[in-house]
Amino acid sequence: METLKDIQTEIVEEFEMFDDWMQKYEYIIDLGKELATIEEQYKTEDNLIKGCQSMVWLHAEKQDGKIIYTADSDAIMTKGIIAILIRVLSGQQATEIISADLSFIDTIGLKEQLSVTRANGLVSMIKKMKLYALAFQN
């Protein structure tokens, strides 16, 4: 298993290859399309992160001591961003997730690329992922 830090470095390198926002957006859209969808049974009100603009369902479970996340969104770019977060955090230990420094988001320019409302959505997604890890820690 790659460490959380290795995966972040990989993602930063991938984003460095893009010359402009359009390529970056297209990549995020592709990631969104490729994200394995969440099982219907987990698309519950409890798992819903309600934003002003789009909805996100996030489910987490513990397998062999690791946290596995699945998620979905009705907006494809939101889904692409979740895909990036899942790639970094899913399959890691709870303690790793809780203490994860996710500064790569700034490095790849996601925060600046995204509007304030979307950036806030990103923050609440990370918060919810960390909260799940906290709940599964014991």
Place this chain on the structure above:
Amino acid sequence: MLDINKIRAQFPILNRKVNGKELVYFDNGATTQKPQTVIDAEANYYANENANIHRGVHFLSGLATDKFEETRNTIQAFIGAKHNHEIIFTKGTTDSINLVASGFRTLLNKGDEIIISEMEHHSNIVPWQMCCEQSGAKLKVIPLLDNGSLDINEFDNLLSENTKLVSVTHISNALGTINDIETIIAKAHNFGAKVMIDGAQAASHIALDMQKLDADFYCFSAHKMFGPTGVGVLYGKEDSLNALPPYQGGGEMIKEVSFSGTTYAELPHKFEAGTPNIAGVIAFKSAIDFITELGVETIAKYEDELLQYATSEIRKIEGVKIFGTTQNKSGIISFNIDGLHPYDIGMIVDKLGVAIRTGHHCTQPIMQRFNIPGTARISIAVYNTKAEVDVCINAIKKAKQMLS
């Protein structure tokens, strides 16, 4: 014939770039941009005229008061009100509706009914829900038809002797529908009900004549008609306003205060407690002057040309569905594209310099009615051009291509 270049030259913000592209601003339903005259009037008040109004004997206070009251007179003329004290300054449309809902609550009894519609902005829903909760009155809702107009037959069924107030929007912010409020007002009056009209989307797009319209209350916001934010108007017929208790207590709204009892000031001051947004109100006059000089009817005609052009162009994009398809529409196009989320579209066109609104537009019941998460909305103002429509349509096409 409007000289659009000359009009555009009055709006400094239209020269700026966004994300490296020329700004194309199609979010006028949310707020319009401001002409230099409005910006100057606001700055000039603080630079040369600043004083509190209706209070001082000194020169500046008199000057500020005169200019503040000049805006009231300008608005009286602009909307054809009978008296200038029928114009109440508020913080905005939302504040105006809350003022009436809060006062009307005291006039209601259990069993009384208020009628609103399914196309209302949340600010014309929630205050009435609160009003009903506190008074025991019942809230009834005129449903929407598939084309985004109101079901007037159903309105007839809802009206009864129990109806005390009807509050509907003049123009739907999410659909663009222009409601036949003359008919709604006449029908409601037949049952002795008062009528409030939310004119937020209408005031700079439709010529208003309160005495002809016969609405009991009508409200709008300065910022949606080229004026400053934080200023709104509540128009009310003299007797309808007098029937309401004061909204907020404080300075300015009293005749005499003592601990054995306070008497309230006459209209309009009864509803204008505290120091108002003096700079904003004064600058609002410049916004009304801007509209009046062009002529509301001329503006409406030009906006309609743009609406027809934009509608026909956007319909050429495969998979586009427009919400709000009545004949009688204002310059708003609310749409979705098959299989795409409106937010994704908005994000990409923003990168191309185009500002549109996406989401539920504070009208969640409409979204529930059409079973959609939201729409993308283009809303037009007089400074927009055909060339900008083209840029916008091309941006939408690009978004579609990237997202499909």
